Each structure stands twice: as structure tokens, then as C-alpha cells.
Amino acid sequence: MKHRIRRRITVTGQVQGVGFRPFVYRLALEWGLGGVVRNTPEGVVIEIQGTDATVEGFSRDLTEKLPPLARILSLEASDMPPLPGDAAFVIGESAPGAGHNVLISPDVATCPNCLADMADPANRRHNYPFTNCTDCGPRYTITRSIPYDRATTSMACFPMCPDCAAEYADPLDRRFHAQPNACPVCGPKVWLTDAAGTTLAEHDPALAALARELAAGRIAAVKGLGGFHLACDAGSDAAVAELRQRKNRPAKPFAVMVPDMAAVERLAAPGALDAQAQALFSGSVRPIVLLATRPDGPLSALIGPDTRETGVMLPYTPLHHVLFSHLSRELGPERFPALVMTSGNAGGDPICLGNREALRRLSGIADIFLLHNRDILVRTDDSVVRPIPDAPPPAASPGRREDAEAAPGVQFLRRARGYVPSPVRLPVTGPCVLGTGPHLKCTLCLTKADQAFVSQHIGDMENLSTLAFYREMLAHFQDILQVAPARAVCDLHPDYLTTRLAEEELGLPVIRLQHHFAHIHAVLAECGHGPEAGPVIGLALDGTGYGGDGTLWGGECLYVDPAGPVHERLGHLSPMRLPGGEAAIRQPWRIAMGMLSDMGGEARAFTPPWLPAQDRAAALVVQMLEKNLNCPVSTSLGRLFDAVSALCGVGLQVDYEGQAAIRLETIQDMAETAAYACPLRRDSAPAVLDTLALVDQAARDLARGVPPGVVSRRFHLGLLDGLTELAATMADVRGTRRVALSGGCLLNRTLSRELPDRLRGRGLFPLSHRFLPPGDGCISLGQAAYGLLLRDGTSGTDNP
Structure with a gap:
């Protein structure tokens, strides 16, 4: 008889809800092994028993033949005494206990096999809108706690029928241990109501009736995977205009959903569907993808009036597929099938979650409501990404292990459904730290050993409903990760809700970190740049952040050494005044007036495009500037974009964040090659990048009749030259070759695509975001990563 051995294997990572235990079971059967696999607080524990050769074969296949959604972070194996007679392999009950080392899977788009089931009239799941298997379906949004078993999900109240139970128990079935498994007999159902909640239709007829109403121009609230969407016909000007009016969203672009890649191809501008874009559309996440679209395409021009890009996504749930x-x-064949699918909320509130909540909050917007009775436990918006064509592999720091998901050419604008709660691997480890996040585009972050878990997009922390959502997520993350933070890191700004929560509610030691240094620490964390990798130069470029000197920063050249950690402000853009404070952000012509008042000669002779419409308001602004009343000072690149946009006449007033800058970028004449001069002034410390000179040259050109598109391109090119010179000069001075890039202005396509190339041309190594947005959605990660660097819990060295 051959020698028999028993081996214990402990696996951590994304190994729940992804078919990992069924995969282990089938693998053990293939190799003729006995033993058990179960969830435990340590991770997934496997005990296998067989001959040397079969145990070794199993161990090899375990890592080489993983299910598509599984991700192993660590694997430990040790041999143990064989158990007499243990010839069968079983899936054991989950072991209770505190703590765990497994990850919940993000929600996964419907797989081809389930789509085939739904398309087959003879299949019992024909057109069933909650079809799923171990390779697809809801995970994170239906999970209440760990371990990920049916009893801890919102499927607990749907006992399986005999057919579903047989699938669930059959190791050769792809629904073996699929926790959300269901069918029309035993699973959730959908129904259609009017705004008063009166039921109009149920089951598949409800989806057919919804399609008729949408085709007729009605607006619907549709309960989906992580919350509600507001939907209407994306080809109808009347329907889109009505949705804009009801939602009070005058111009901010809407996302659209189309049924398949053939529809995407009809929308895409020539060359826009490169390999990276196609991979995003066809993958298992199905985010909203920013796609350059044809100006003469079939969508309403009101979808995104300010930009040539449209946020497009494919169906990712069975419900969406049946609806389309x-x-x-x-x-019919004459009309293009596309639906606006925008977040089901109003007035800056979080996305609606439950049926009663949606009827209460959205009845003034939606005509009809598609509801279902599977509870959404975790509200989660759609993720938004942009493909970056021909992007080189992201630069990593010395010794960094490249993660498979660190694909080049993808930029996040919003990280939520499909990506959360996957962690970011950190270059350091330590106690649990909470990064409380920023004020706008807020996320929160909790660390666990060398992993950082960043929440989905929470929103702008400007009302009590968003604060309540924040508290929900903080409690939920602590529960599913089974961690308790030892310290919290928050923003310098004393009035942010996240700052007040850290200092007044949590009962933890609190450390403050300036907003733009948090941006740079986030990039370093994503790129694995730890204390041993040395200092970097950071360019933090955004709208506004409370500075260490009490002014409003936003165009910063920083020195960051994670070994200290040491922070220093090396340079910034020309200071500018914001007449009226917040009013200047809403009306960028005020910023332009402030900059013109600081210049002379030909620039002041420029006839502003905001006159005569703003004669009276402009007269008041002149007085404010002369007396320097309510004119806070800022070095923000975002405000500089606003000012030049106003000078060009395309961004006099904004309805949403970034609108003026988007318009300015969109009008660029790409045939123009001349750049405005943008001198670096080093006669003071910090140094000043003279962006006032850019505005002066733009105003002079406009006064001479140079077209705004040419002015915009010359401005962008001059800014690129200036930022490159600033970073290269400071890198030479400080003896480093790495430059970290962060901030919401990196969402400007011109900067995000051209600035890294220019830095490489100067012998520098740009570090960019890989897993999170460059905007404020990354701040909580930077805060938490900084908190891990402080071994004794005290703050590092700052020199603002």
C-alpha cells in the first residue's frame, strides 16, 4: 500500500462567494483525496489526505487552476498525521470565532452560462431576473456579515425549492454552494407600481410593461443591485430634458446603458474602442466606461452637452438583460435601445436603497417604479472608469510585487460596484488605522495588516443623510473585516463632518493630515512605495484643500519622505483671489476678474465675455477686489482652469464641479503647437510657478481676436511645460527621480495623458493612481497609509 499523508492548507484572500470551496471539492475528487474544506477565522482551511503524488498534484492545481473570481493573498501548508479511514472529501460547516482572513467578493456581472439559461424558453429560469451561479451575481451588496453563507445574506429569507436545493448540493453543478441561488418558484420577484405604490404588474409582465412605459417617454425608478437607478429613453430629447428638470440636474452628464457591444460600437467615435476599452466593457465588472462618442450618434444631445465623452455601460444584472x-x-429596428441610468437620488442624498425609501424620496421624479423583494444591504453606486490608450505599465517602487489587477491604461473616476471591497496591498503593516476621508467625494478606509479597504463612493458630506450613510459603512466595514481601529487620521479642516466625527464621536487618538499630502500618500500606497523606497516629489493638483498656512491650496509641488514621514511644500501656482469665496467657484468670471485686476497693459484692455450681462455684479466685485474684502487666496489649479474658461467665454457659470474646466479642455484646437510661457520663480520659498503669466497671455491673445480653441490649447501646453519644469527642478534639488501625481485635475485628459510622458522625457518616473481615483476618493487611503507609517501614533514632520 502506498504511503499516505495528510496536509493542512490555509488560504486567505478573495475565497468566499467565488466558488472556491466547490472548486476545492471537485479538485479533491479529481485527485481521489479525502478530507474537508471549511471557512474558519484563519481563512479557508483545507485538509487533504492521499498519497504523496496525489497530494502534491492537488496542491499544484490549487493555485494554477483557480476559479476566475478567486484571488489568493496567502497560502500556508503543513503536514499532519493521517486520519484512519478518511477517504471521502466533504465541505464542512463554517467554523465560528473572532476575526477572519477572507475577503468578500465584489458583485459580479451575469456570466454567459446564466445568460444562456435565461434565453432558453425551456429552462426554468427563462427571463428570471435573479439568475446567478458561483461565477456571477450579487455578493458584497447582499452580505450582512462574515462568513459568506446564505444565512448571512439577504437571501436568508428565501428557502430554496427542491430543484434549487439539489443544484446547491450537487458538487458537479455550477450552482453548488452558490449562496444567492434561486428560481421563480422560491426566489425574489419583481413588480411594477405607480408613484403611489399601486401594483401595475408582476414578474416578467412587469418588465415588459416597464419597457413599454420607457419607450413611451416615461421616467422610471428601477431597483437594481446596489440601489435604485432613474431611467428614461436616452434617445429622446423630451424624456432626458424632463429628467433633468425633475432631478434639478441642468447639465451634468448622464450615464447610459445599452444592450450589447454592437450598440457600443454604434456609439463609439472612430478609434475609441481600443483593446483597453473593449476589455472594460466585456469584463466581469461592467463599470460605466467614459467613451468618446460620435457627435452624430443616436443619443440625445442632452445626455452630456459639455463633453465629447459619454459614460456607457452594458447590462450587469439579469434584470437589465431581460429589460433590454x-x-x-x-x-423596433428604427429606434436605438439606450437608457439613461443615473443614480436614484435627489439633492445630494445617497442612492435610494429600499422600496419604501424610493417611493418616498423619488415620487417627485419618477412616474413608475420597478421594485423587488431582495433586500439591498449595502448601497453601492456604479463605478466609473476611463480607458487611457497606449498607457505604459504603471511605475512601481523597488521591490514591489506587481498585482494582476494593476493593469495599465485605466483611470478611476468613481470606485464602487464591482471593485469594492477588494483591498489595496500596502508596503507596510501594522495596527488597524481609520482614514476618515475628505469632505467631497468621500470614502473611508480601514487597514488590516498590510491591506487597505477603501469603501465605495459615499458622496459629499454636506447633509445628515450622507453622514448617516457614512456611519453605516464605518460600522459595516468594521463588522465584515472584524477589526477595531487603533487611531484615526482626518483632514486639517476643522469644519469637515469627517473631522468632527473623528474628534467627537470615535473615542480614538486622532491625527490630522493636510489634504494634498494625503493625496500623495495615496499614490505611494497604491504603487507600493514604502519607507525604504525613499522620498518623492508630489504634484497635487485639484480644486481646493485647506492648507497648512490657512489658505486654500490646490496646485502644489510637495516633498514627501515616507521614512519620516517628512512633508514639505516646495512650490505652488501663483496665488489668486476668489472674490466672494464660494460664489467665485460657482461663477468663475469672478476669479478671472480677480486675476485681471492683478495685471496691467493689454490684458486689462481685454473686453470680458461676462459683460454686459454681469454689469452690476461685476461692479461689486471691483469694490471687493479694491478693498480686498471676502477675497480668500488660493493656489488651486482647478480655479485656474475656471478662470481661463471664463476668459474664453465657455465657463462663466458652473452647474456642477469641473464643468468650466471640461468645457475649456473640450474646445482645444489640437492642431495648435505653440505654448504660453509659464516661468518658474525661485526667488522665494516655496517657489512659485507663474501661472498668472498664462492668464496674461491668454487675455492678450483673446484681445487680439485669437480663437478660444487656440488659446485653450496654448494654455494647456504652457501649463504642461510649467508643471514639468517645476517637478524636474525640485527632483534635481532633492535628489529623487520619482514624481507622484494626484488630485482631481488629473481627470483632465490632457494632463493625465501628456504630463507623465513629459516627466519621463526628463528622466523622471511618474507614479500614478492604479486602483483609486486621483480625485478626493483616494484621500481616505492616503490618510490611513500615513497613519500606518506613524509607529508611535504621533504625527510626522511637516513644513508647510
């Missing part, structure tokens, strides 16, 4: 199958029949 009905919609295509309703519209």
Missing part, C-alpha cells in the same frame, strides 16, 4: 430584451421589441 423587452425594450428592443418595443422600440
Whole structure:
């Protein structure tokens, strides 16, 4: 008889809800092994028993033949005494206990096999909107706690029918231990109501009726995976205009959903569907992808009036697929099947979660409501990404292990559904730290050993409902990760809700970190740049952050050494005044007036495009500037974009953040090659990048009749030259070659695509975001990573 051995293997990572235990079971059967696999607080524990050769074969296949959604972070193996007679392999009950080392999977788009089931009229799941298996379906949004078993999800109240139970128990079935498994007999159902909650139709007829209403121009609230969408016909000017009016969203772009890649191809501008874009559309996440679209395409021009990009996504739930199958029949071949799918909220509130909540909050917007009875436990918006064509592999720090998901060419604008709660691997480890996040585009972050878990997009912390959502997520993350933070890191700004929460509610030691240094620490964390990798130069470029000197920063050249950690402000853009404070952000012409008042000669002779419409307001602004009343000072690149946009006449007033800058970038004449001069002034410390000179040259050109598109391109090129010179000069002075890039202005396509190339041309190594947005959605990660660097819990060295 051959020698038999027993081996214990402990696996941590994304190994729950992804078919990992069924995979282990089938693998053990293939190799003829006995033993058990179960969830435990340590991770997934496997005990296998067989001959040397079969145990070794199993161990090799375990890592080489993983299910598509599984991700192993660590694997430990040790041999143990064999158990007499243990010839069968079983899936054991989950072991209770405090703490765990497994990850909940993000939600996963419907797989091809389930789509085939739904398309088959003879299949019992034909057109069933909650079809799923171990390779797809809801995970994070239906999970209450760990371990990920049916009893800890919102499927607990749906006992399986005999057919579903047989699938669930059959190791050869792809629904073996699929926790959300269901069918029309035993699972959730959908129904359609009017705004008063009166039921109009149920089951598949409800989806068919919804399609008819949408085709007729009605606005619907549709309960989806992580919350509600507001939907309407994306090809109808009347429907889109009505949605804008009801939602009080005059111009901010809407996202659209189309049924398949053929529809995407009809929308895409020539060359826009490169390999990176196609991978994003066809993958298992199905985020909103910013796509350059044809100006003469089939969508309403009101979808995104300020930009040539449209946020496009493909169906990612069975419900969406069934809806589009009905919609295509309703519209017929003459009309293009596309739906606006925008977050189901109003007034800056979080996305609606429950049926009663949606009827209460959205009844003034939606005509009809598609509801279902599977509870959403965690509200989660759609993720938004932009493909970056021909992007080189992201630079990493010395010794960094490249993660498979660190693909080049993807920029996050919003990280939520499909990506959360996957962690970011950190270059350091330590106690649990809470990064409380920023004021706008807030996320929170908790660390666990060498992993950072950043929440989905929470929103702008400007009302009590968003604060309540924040508290929900803080409690939920602590529960699913089973951690308790030892310290909290918050922003310098004393009036942020996240700062007040850290200092008044949590009962933890609190450390403050300036906003733009948090940006740079986030980039370093994502790129694995730890204390041993040395200092970097950071360019933090955004709208506004409370500075260490009490002014409003936003165009900063920083020195960051994570070994200290040491922080220093080396340079910034020309200071500018914001007449009226917040009013200047809403009306960028005020900023332009402030900058013109600091210049003379030909620039002051420029006839502003905001006159005569703003004669009276402009007269008041002149007085404010002369007396320097309510004119806070800022070095913000975002405000500089606003000022030049106003000078060009395309951004006099904004309805949403970034609108003026988007318009300025969109009008660029890409045939123009001349750049405005942007001198670096080093006669003071910090140094000043003379961006006032850019505005002066722009005003002079406009006064001479140079077209705004040419002015915009010359401005962008001059800014690129200036930022490159600033970073290269400071890198030479400080003896480093790495430059970290962060801040919301990196969402400007011109900066995000051209600035890294220019830095490389100067022999520098740009470090960019890989897993999070460059905007404020990364701040909580930077705060938490900084908190881990402080071994004794005290703050590092700052020199603002």
C-alpha cells in the first residue's frame, strides 16, 4: 500500500462567494483525496489526505487552476498525521470565532452560462431576473456579515425549492454552494407600481410593461443591485430634458446603458474602442466606461452637452438583460435601445436603497417604479472608469510585487460596484488605522495588516443623510473585516463632518493630515512605495484643500519622505483671489476678474465675455477686489482652469464641479503647437510657478481676436511645460527621480495623458493612481497609509 499523508492548507484572500470551496471539492475528487474544506477565522482551511503524488498534484492545481473570481493573498501548508479511514472529501460547516482572513467578493456581472439559461424558453429560469451561479451575481451588496453563507445574506429569507436545493448540493453543478441561488418558484420577484405604490404588474409582465412605459417617454425608478437607478429613453430629447428638470440636474452628464457591444460600437467615435476599452466593457465588472462618442450618434444631445465623452455601460444584472430584451421589441429596428441610468437620488442624498425609501424620496421624479423583494444591504453606486490608450505599465517602487489587477491604461473616476471591497496591498503593516476621508467625494478606509479597504463612493458630506450613510459603512466595514481601529487620521479642516466625527464621536487618538499630502500618500500606497523606497516629489493638483498656512491650496509641488514621514511644500501656482469665496467657484468670471485686476497693459484692455450681462455684479466685485474684502487666496489649479474658461467665454457659470474646466479642455484646437510661457520663480520659498503669466497671455491673445480653441490649447501646453519644469527642478534639488501625481485635475485628459510622458522625457518616473481615483476618493487611503507609517501614533514632520 502506498504511503499516505495528510496536509493542512490555509488560504486567505478573495475565497468566499467565488466558488472556491466547490472548486476545492471537485479538485479533491479529481485527485481521489479525502478530507474537508471549511471557512474558519484563519481563512479557508483545507485538509487533504492521499498519497504523496496525489497530494502534491492537488496542491499544484490549487493555485494554477483557480476559479476566475478567486484571488489568493496567502497560502500556508503543513503536514499532519493521517486520519484512519478518511477517504471521502466533504465541505464542512463554517467554523465560528473572532476575526477572519477572507475577503468578500465584489458583485459580479451575469456570466454567459446564466445568460444562456435565461434565453432558453425551456429552462426554468427563462427571463428570471435573479439568475446567478458561483461565477456571477450579487455578493458584497447582499452580505450582512462574515462568513459568506446564505444565512448571512439577504437571501436568508428565501428557502430554496427542491430543484434549487439539489443544484446547491450537487458538487458537479455550477450552482453548488452558490449562496444567492434561486428560481421563480422560491426566489425574489419583481413588480411594477405607480408613484403611489399601486401594483401595475408582476414578474416578467412587469418588465415588459416597464419597457413599454420607457419607450413611451416615461421616467422610471428601477431597483437594481446596489440601489435604485432613474431611467428614461436616452434617445429622446423630451424624456432626458424632463429628467433633468425633475432631478434639478441642468447639465451634468448622464450615464447610459445599452444592450450589447454592437450598440457600443454604434456609439463609439472612430478609434475609441481600443483593446483597453473593449476589455472594460466585456469584463466581469461592467463599470460605466467614459467613451468618446460620435457627435452624430443616436443619443440625445442632452445626455452630456459639455463633453465629447459619454459614460456607457452594458447590462450587469439579469434584470437589465431581460429589460433590454423587452425594450428592443418595443422600440423596433428604427429606434436605438439606450437608457439613461443615473443614480436614484435627489439633492445630494445617497442612492435610494429600499422600496419604501424610493417611493418616498423619488415620487417627485419618477412616474413608475420597478421594485423587488431582495433586500439591498449595502448601497453601492456604479463605478466609473476611463480607458487611457497606449498607457505604459504603471511605475512601481523597488521591490514591489506587481498585482494582476494593476493593469495599465485605466483611470478611476468613481470606485464602487464591482471593485469594492477588494483591498489595496500596502508596503507596510501594522495596527488597524481609520482614514476618515475628505469632505467631497468621500470614502473611508480601514487597514488590516498590510491591506487597505477603501469603501465605495459615499458622496459629499454636506447633509445628515450622507453622514448617516457614512456611519453605516464605518460600522459595516468594521463588522465584515472584524477589526477595531487603533487611531484615526482626518483632514486639517476643522469644519469637515469627517473631522468632527473623528474628534467627537470615535473615542480614538486622532491625527490630522493636510489634504494634498494625503493625496500623495495615496499614490505611494497604491504603487507600493514604502519607507525604504525613499522620498518623492508630489504634484497635487485639484480644486481646493485647506492648507497648512490657512489658505486654500490646490496646485502644489510637495516633498514627501515616507521614512519620516517628512512633508514639505516646495512650490505652488501663483496665488489668486476668489472674490466672494464660494460664489467665485460657482461663477468663475469672478476669479478671472480677480486675476485681471492683478495685471496691467493689454490684458486689462481685454473686453470680458461676462459683460454686459454681469454689469452690476461685476461692479461689486471691483469694490471687493479694491478693498480686498471676502477675497480668500488660493493656489488651486482647478480655479485656474475656471478662470481661463471664463476668459474664453465657455465657463462663466458652473452647474456642477469641473464643468468650466471640461468645457475649456473640450474646445482645444489640437492642431495648435505653440505654448504660453509659464516661468518658474525661485526667488522665494516655496517657489512659485507663474501661472498668472498664462492668464496674461491668454487675455492678450483673446484681445487680439485669437480663437478660444487656440488659446485653450496654448494654455494647456504652457501649463504642461510649467508643471514639468517645476517637478524636474525640485527632483534635481532633492535628489529623487520619482514624481507622484494626484488630485482631481488629473481627470483632465490632457494632463493625465501628456504630463507623465513629459516627466519621463526628463528622466523622471511618474507614479500614478492604479486602483483609486486621483480625485478626493483616494484621500481616505492616503490618510490611513500615513497613519500606518506613524509607529508611535504621533504625527510626522511637516513644513508647510
